[in-house]
Amino acid sequence: MKDYSVIGKRVVGIDKIKKVTGAAKFTADLFLPGMLHGKALRSPYAHARIVKIDTSQAEKLPGVRAVITGREIPRVKFGLTKDIRDQYLLAIDKVRYVGEEVAAVAAIDEDIAEEALSLIKVEYEELPAVFDAESAMKEGAPQLHDHVERNISPQGVIHFGDVDKAFAECDHIYEDRVADAKVSHGQMEPYTALAAYDPASGSLDMWAPNQSPFTRRRALSNVLQMPVVKIRYHNVHMGGAFGGLSDPFPAEFIAALLSIKSKRPVRVAYSREETLIAIRHWPSVVVEMKVGVKRDGTILAKDCKLTLDGGAYMSSSGLAAFQSYMHLEALYRLPNVRYEGIRAYTNKTPSSMHRLQAYQLAILEEMILERIAQDLGLDSVELRKQHATQTGDILPSGTHITSFALRECIDKVVAVSGWREKKGKLPPGHGIGIGCSGSYTGFAMGFRLNSSALVKFNEDGSCSVFSGCIDNGQGNESMLIQIAAEVLGMPMENIELIAGDTALTPQDPGTYSMTAAFVSGNAVRLAAADAKQQIMEIAMSMIGVPANDLEVKEGRVFAKSSPEKGIRIESVVREAWRRGTAVQGRGSYTPPAISEHGWADQTTATRGQRGITYTDGATVAEVEVDQETGVVKVLNVWQAYDCGFALNPMAVEGQWQGAAGQMLGRTLFEKHTWDEKGRLITDSFLDFRMPRSSDIPKVNTFIVEPIDPRGPFGAKEVGINAGGGVGPAIVNAIHDAIGIWIKEFPITPEKVLAALEEKEGGA
Amino acid sequence: MKQVSLTVNGEVYEVAVEPWWTLLEVLREKLYLTGAKRGCDRGDCGACTVLIDGKAKLSCLTLAVKAQGKEILTVEGLTRDEELHPIQRAFVEQGAVQCGFCTPGMVLAAKALLDRNPTPSEEEVSEGLSGNLCRCTGYTKIIEAVLVASETMERRQETAK
Numbered sequence: 001m002k003d004y005s006v007i008g009k010r011v012v013g014i015d016k017i018k019k020v021t022g023a024a025k026f027t028a029d030l031f032l033p034g035m036l037h038g039k040a041l042r043s044p045y046a047h048a049r050i051v052k053i054d055t056s057q058a059e060k061l062p063g064v065r066a067v068i069t070g071r072e073i074p075r076v077k078f079g080l081t082k083d084i085r086d087q088y089l090l091a092i093d094k095v096r097y098v099g100e101e102v103a104a105v106a107a108i109d110e111d112i113a114e115e116a117l118s119l120i121k122v123e124y125e126e127l128p129a130v131f132d133a134e135s136a137m138k139e140g141a142p143q144l145h146d147h148v149e150r151n152i153s154p155q156g157v158i159h160f161g162d163v164d165k166a167f168a169e170c171d172h173i174y175e176d177r178v179a180d181a182k183v184s185h186g187q188m189e190p191y192t193a194l195a196a197y198d199p200a201s202g203s204l205d206m207w208a209p210n211q212s213p214f215t216r217r218r219a220l221s222n223v224l225q226m227p228v229v230k231i232r233y234h235n236v237h238m239g240g241a242f243g244g245l246s247d248p249f250p251a252e253f254i255a256a257l258l259s260i261k262s263k264r265p266v267r268v269a270y271s272r273e274e275t276l277i278a279i280r281h282w283p284s285v286v287v288e289m290k291v292g293v294k295r296d297g298t299i300l301a302k303d304c305k306l307t308l309d310g311g312a313y314m315s316s317s318g319l320a321a322f323q324s325y326m327h328l329e330a331l332y333r334l335p336n337v338r339y340e341g342i343r344a345y346t347n348k349t350p351s352s353m354h355r356l357q358a359y360q361l362a363i364l365e366e367m368i369l370e371r372i373a374q375d376l377g378l379d380s381v382e383l384r385k386q387h388a389t390q391t392g393d394i395l396p397s398g399t400h401i402t403s404f405a406l407r408e409c410i411d412k413v414v415a416v417s418g419w420r421e422k423k424g425k426l427p428p429g430h431g432i433g434i435g436c437s438g439s440y441t442g443f444a445m446g447f448r449l450n451s452s453a454l455v456k457f458n459e460d461g462s463c464s465v466f467s468g469c470i471d472n473g474q475g476n477e478s479m480l481i482q483i484a485a486e487v488l489g490m491p492m493e494n495i496e497l498i499a500g501d502t503a504l505t506p507q508d509p510g511t512y513s514m515t516a517a518f519v520s521g522n523a524v525r526l527a528a529a530d531a532k533q534q535i536m537e538i539a540m541s542m543i544g545v546p547a548n549d550l551e552v553k554e555g556r557v558f559a560k561s562s563p564e565k566g567i568r569i570e571s572v573v574r575e576a577w578r579r580g581t582a583v584q585g586r587g588s589y590t591p592p593a594i595s596e597h598g599w600a601d602q603t604t605a606t607r608g609q610r611g612i613t614y615t616d617g618a619t620v621a622e623v624e625v626d627q628e629t630g631v632v633k634v635l636n637v638w639q640a641y642d643c644g645f646a647l648n649p650m651a652v653e654g655q656w657q658g659a660a661g662q663m664l665g666r667t668l669f670e671k672h673t674w675d676e677k678g679r680l681i682t683d684s685f686l687d688f689r690m691p692r693s694s695d696i697p698k699v700n701t702f703i704v705e706p707i708d709p710r711g712p713f714g715a716k717e718v719g720i721n722a723g724g725g726v727g728p729a730i731v732n733a734i735h736d737a738i739g740i741w742i743k744e745f746p747i748t749p750e751k752v753l754a755a756l757e758e759k760e761g762g763a
Numbered sequence: 764m765k766q767v768s769l770t771v772n773g774e775v776y777e778v779a780v781e782p783w784w785t786l787l788e789v790l791r792e793k794l795y796l797t798g799a800k801r802g803c804d805r806g807d808c809g810a811c812t813v814l815i816d817g818k819a820k821l822s823c824l825t826l827a828v829k830a831q832g833k834e835i836l837t838v839e840g841l842t843r844d845e846e847l848h849p850i851q852r853a854f855v856e857q858g859a860v861q862c863g864f865c866t867p868g869m870v871l872a873a874k875a876l877l878d879r880n881p882t883p884s885e886e887e888v889s890e891g892l893s894g895n896l897c898r899c900t901g902y903t904k905i906i907e908a909v910l911v912a913s914e915t916m917e918r919r920q921e922t923a924k
Contacts, residue, residue, distance in 0.1 A: 012855055019863025020851040020870060022798020022838035029797035186898045188802055188810060188864040239864030240898050272803035473862025473899050650858040654900055658861065661901030685807040685896060693902040694893040698885070 005553075007486040007713050010650040013478040014492065015237070015471070024237045027192040027207045032265035035194075036065055036106040038258045039113040040250065040268065041120050042278065043095035043102050046347040046678030047129035047142060050093060050102065050122065057119040058105060063112035066262035067120070069103040073257065076223045080215075080247055080316055084153075086145055087313040087350075089223055089253035095124070096144050096312035097347050098679045099277040101250040106258035106266045129678055133286070133309040133344035144312060144345040151345040154318050158325055160396035161336030166301035170292030174371055178364045180745040181671040182284040182309065185354055186662070186690055189239020190275040195255035196265035204231045204259070208252045209238035211245045212510020214468060215448070217502045219248045224256060235500040241472035242662070243354040244280045246316040246512050273683040281672060283308045283317045283343075283351035285324070287364045297378045299387055301336035306361065310343040310351050316512070317351040318343055323443070327358035327720070328365065330401055330614040331438040332387040337396065347678050353512065355659060356439060356724040359666065360745075366435040366728035367741060381419070384436055385410055389616075391706060398607045403706040403716070405642040406436065406616040412640035412702050417620035423736070429625050430635075431737025435728025436618045439721035440611030441514045441711075442591045449513070449593065451520040452506035453527040455484065455585035457535075461555050461570035462494040465527070468508025469520035470500035474719055475651040476516045480524045482647060483712055487528035489553035490569075506588075514717045515591070517647065518612060521712040522589040531585025538572050538583070591710070613708050613716050617641030619660075619725030623733040627756060630749030632668055632734060637726060638700045644708040644716030652718050657699040659723025665691035667727045671746050689746075767831045771796065772840025780827045787811045787822035790837060798838035798867040802896070809895030812868035813837050819875035819894075838867035841874070849919070850874055853912035854905070861899035869895045873909045881920075882913055 018024040055067045070092035079085030091102050103120050107113040130136040136144075136151040144151055167173060193208040204226065210216050213233035221228045238245075251268045258266040270278065290303040306324050310317035321341035329337075356362070373380035388406035395401065413434070414420065422432045442449060454466040465484045471477040477497050485492045498504050508523075509515045536550045539557035543565060551560045558566025576583050591612040622636040637660055646652045669689040673681045682688040707714030727745075735741050740755045764779040771794065778793050787804075790796045790813070802810030804823050811823040814836040841848040847855070850873050860866050869892065876883065876891040883891065888909045889902070897905060 010858070012858075013860070015863070016855045016860045017847070017851075019860050019866050020838075020847070020854050021842050022796075022867045024863050025797065026800070026864060028801065029791075031795070188808070188862065188896065188898050189800075190802065237863065239862045242898070269801075272805070272808075473864075475861065654858045654861055654904055657901035657903040658897075658899045659901070662898065684805060685803055690808075690896050690898070692893040692896065693889045693906065696902055698906070699901055699903045 004486055005489065006482050006492060007647055008645065009648070011478065011482055011648050013475050013651065014481055015477060026189055026237045026239055027194055027209060028269050030194055030207060032196055035265040035267055036108060036258070036262055037110045037113050038104055038106045038255055038266045038268035039110065039117055040101040040254055041103040041117045043091065043098060043100045045095060045124055045126050046098050047127040048095050048124040049127065050091060050095065051125050052123040053103060054121040055103060058116040061112065061116045061119060063108045064105055064116045065108070065264060066106040066258045067103065067116070068254070068257050068261060074223065074225045076225065078219055078223050078248065079314055084314040084318055089250045097349055099349065100312070101254060104254040104258060106262050129347040131346055131348060131674060131678055133307050133346060136344040136346050144347065148345060152342060153314070153345065154321060155342045156322065158339045163301045163303050163336045163338040166336040167292045170300050171295040172375070173290060173292050174368050175290045176364060176368055177286065177288045178360055178743045179286045180284050180360050182281045182351070183666055183670040183672060184276050184281055184688060185242040185244030187240035187242065187244060190272050191249060191251055191270040191279050192267065193252035193255040194265065194267045195252065195259040197256065197259040197263065199263050202230055204256055206231065206233045206252060206256065207236045209241065209245055209472070210470065211241050211472065211512045213470060213500050213502045214507055215510060216248045220252065220256060223253060232503040233501065235470065238470070238472045241511060243512060244352055246352045249279055272685065276683045276688060277349060277680045280315055280352035281311060281349045282354035283310055283320050285360050287360050289364045289368060291368050291372070293372055295376065297372060297376050297383050297386065299332070299334060302334050303338045304361065305340045308341070308343040309346050311346060311348045313350040315350040315352040317353070320351065320353045320357045323353060323357035324361045326443060326610065327356060327439045328361055329397070329610070330389050330395060330404065330440065331406065331436060331616060333389055333393065335396060348674065355662070355720055355722060356437060358437065359663065359724065359727055362435065362437045362724055363727045363731050367731060370732050370735065381410060381414055381434060397610055399610045402613055402710065403644060403708040404614060404616055405704045405706040406618070408704050409616060409618040409640040409642055410436065412704060413618040413620050413638050416700065416702060417638040419620055422622070429627055429737055431625070431733040431735065432620060432622045433729045433732025433736055434618060434620050435725040435732060436616065437721055437724025437728065438614060438616040439514060439717060439724065440614045441518045441717040442593050442612040443513060444593055445509060445513055448509055449519065450588060450590040451508040451515070451523040452588040453523040454506065455527045455531040457531065457569070457573040457583040459570060459574060461568060461573065462496065463488065463531070464496040464498060465524060466498045466505045467520055467524055468500060468505040469516055470511060472511055474516065474655060475648065476511065476520070479517065479521060479647055479651070483521050483524050484528040487525055488532055490555060514720045517715045517717055518711050519589055519591055521715060523587045525712045526587025526589060527585040530587055531583055534583045534585065535569060535572050538576050539567060542572065542575060543567055613711065615642050615716050615721045617721055617725055619729040621726065621729035621733045623730060623737055625734060625737045625752060627738065630752035632747060632752060634664060634697050634730060636697050639725060640702040640704055641721060642704045642706060643718045644711045645705050645714035646703045647713065647715050649703055652703055653701045655718045656701045656722045660699040660726045661691055661696045663723035663726035664696055664730065666746065667730050668746050669695065765828060767828055769830055769835060770833065771835045772837060782826070782828055784827045785823050786813070786825040786827045786830045789827040790822060796837050796839050800864055800867060809872060810865055810868045812871045812895065814871055814875055817875070817878060819872050836871070838870055841870065849915040850877070850909070850912040853908040853915065857904050857908040857911055859900060859904040859908035865895060865897040869897065869905060873912065877909070877913050877916060881917060885910065
């Protein structure tokens with residue numbers, strides 16, 4: 001392994017001291033002079049026509065500075081892509097879920113704003129509603145959107161090889177099904193938006209946690225009908241995203257409208273209840289899978305169907321319907337695969353993506369692998385290794401796998417967990433299970449898949465890096481500085497990063513396409529390399545050393561052959577200015593995935609390089625099932641994942657441990673519940689059952705590093721495959737402990753007891 | 764409105780408050796000490812944790828008027844003369860901080876824990892912090908950081924003796 005100065009080291013993030021001293025400002029920590037407080041009035045009905053709204057009493061309340069309803073907004077719908085524009089960010093004619101925003105107020109304090117909301121009179125005509133995907137897709141079900149038949153959007157099939165022919169050649173067929181519940185992403189920061197409209201210039205300044213300020217700006221520009229250059233999203237500290245901040249929310253639309261109307265800055269701070277009810281949920285799915293094998297265990301075909309409950313508006317859940325397939329596409333060698341994805345609209349909170357969208361698909365696949373191994377008397381670890389994809393493989397879609405390490409991950413996790421000593425040898429009620437998962441980096445996003453970066457030098461030899469990438473807490477900002485520092489041979493403290501500001505930084509995909517390291521990182525690497533090249537060219541003429549003998553390190557440019565012959569970077573920078581030029585590095589990177597396709601073309605874009613590169617990993621979990629209470633305790637988790645080169649091992653471990661906690665929570669505790677009128681009952685962290693420190697065991701993480709040929713320094717991605725194998729490993733471990741496959745999640749004590757009772761009854 | 768005198772991080776603040784305002788609101792909106800966070804406003808998440816007379820308290824469930832005459836410590840008061848408290852340093856060096864939203868509350872809860880029990884076991888730390896939610900880290904590095912901090916603080920005590 002190459003010896004780097006700062007890359008590959010356990011670097012302390014540049015933002016951590018600010019955060020640990022409470023100095024870091026999140027959106028709700030910002031105060032602007034004259035700032036008002038905005039609050040939204042929400043629909044109490046899951047599906048209703050808005051007949052009349054009377055805001056006259058609210059407008060008269062002292063302290064109220066602006067009131068808005070859907071009557072005053074441009075009739076422009078929002079959607080992540082042109083083809084899926086289905087939402088008015090403030091309801092106009094109809095509401096489609098309990099909690100949807102119907103009106104909003106800006107007042108001098110929150111108490112007055114709340115009181116004003118209670119004075120707004122709305123007349124609704126209640127409509128019949130649907131709350132699950134199956135009911136929503138039936139003939140005659142209530143229609144949520146006029147342009148969508150049977151509430152189905154999208155629906156598509158991906159097919160490689162010939163699945164039906166392959167099934168005919170199999171000796172054994174396995175069929176199974178899993179289903180799960182909706183959960184929240186659970187970002188610790190409640191959603192907050194701050195808008196400051198300046199009537200003099202017609203400019204709008206915005207602050208809000210997000211996953212791509214450029215997407216947000218464009219969307220606001222469309223729905224507010226303001227030019228893009230008049231809207232600026234600023235950088236701000238963000239309290240987690242996890243895929244749940246993929247689109248602009250009514251909060252910032254409302255904040256902007258209230259600010260425009262009142263001519264004052266307006267902060268709309270959602271409460272925790274509002275954040276759980278009215279931003280995004282992770283879609284719940286039903287997965288059905290059929291796998292065909294030969295008697296020696298060779299898997300010939302896989303046929304799966306995923307039905308997704310997408311909620312009242314599309315958001316990014318339409319992509320989620322196919323992301324499940326895309327994430328796992330590379331994991332095992334399967335020549336014949338068919339996948340059908342269907343998403344249904346329901347009268348519930350809109351759903352978006354969340355980290356590993358293939359979480360449920362992986363659980364079912366890994367469950368079936370265990371069943372196959374058990375039935376055919378095979379070792380399930382060897383069965384996985386036998387089918388594991390390897391570097392150099394070409395998938396049925398034509399995608400080249402440029403680096404992969406599933407076998408190594410499996411070997412590593414088996415070794416560190418003591419699998420061989422424990423499997424089949426643990427006391428009753430104790431079990432150990434293994435699960436694999438994978439992801440891909442970068443999906444087709446058209447022109448948005450580009451990241452560009454700039455590097456400018458200052459007169460003292462320090463530099464500023466400009467990147468559109470944002471940091472939701474993953475450590476992206478630190479990562480970009482680390483990359484620039486390595487290329488330029490400078491200490492990180494001498495580099496300033498200006499990131500994620502639509503007025504100051506170039507375009508970037510954002511953090512929902514698994515591209516922060518691969519794409520944004522490469523753009524910064526290229527910009528730094530460009531700046532380095534410019535420095536060397538000028539230095540060449542200043543110290544008379546040929547280019548191939550030059551090195552840039554520790555603030556100096558010098559001859560490798562005789563290091564004392566050199567000059568400080570600041571001298572070069574100043575000389576450049578004297579010559580009428582400037583040291584300004586430019587870098588731009590668009591990965592060679594099939595980027596001419598847009599977001600919606602996941603099924604039609606079936607051939608070619610679908611993802612740029614792929615990650616993988618294996619997880620082992622050890623559980624103890626209390627057969628009296630049904631409580632499942634996860635005793636230990638080991639994960640060995642492949643991220644390509646680990647730019648910062650400490651940050652990588654943190655991401656994988658955090659995701660393990662989220663997936664563990666998803667598998668055992670978390671669930672949203674609605675009443676018969678579509679009202680969310682679990683509108684608190686307590687009820688929704690967020691996992692606590694006492695719920696999650698120590699998560700042992702091991703990094704496997706196949707070097708990717710295109711990633712910056714060989715890095716791929718970290719945050720999406722993260723935790724992916726935890727669900728499968730827990731489900732398999734429970735089976736190992738009590739001999740039962742539990743196929744509905746979360747696996748609550750009630751479900752375990754019911755399953756044990758059923759098993760007893762049947763025995 | 765009622766005039767109250769609040770002692771925060773060793774400083775006395777005179778502030779006019781409504782009797783129903785929480786300490787969290789007053790700290791954040793009137794004193795601009797935004798380290799304590801509003802995570803849920805109902806005591807479920809611990810992001811608003813401050814120390815009152817050395818004990819970890821949820822400032823979202825504490826009325827500002829009730830905090831009069833007590834020693835309130837917020838995260839801003841942990842750093843002394845630009846030097847990080849050992850718990851803060853351990854959090855930073857062990858990678859226990861990701862998005863940072865839970866961090867102020869978590870650090871203060873850890874301080875209350877270590878002040879009460881200077882040499883906790885891993886399980887005691889895990890239980891002791893169970894009132895503070897974190898979604899980014901999965902808690903593993905947070906617990907490691909608290910254990911490292913406890914060792915550092917023990918060594919300092921030994922050296923001081």
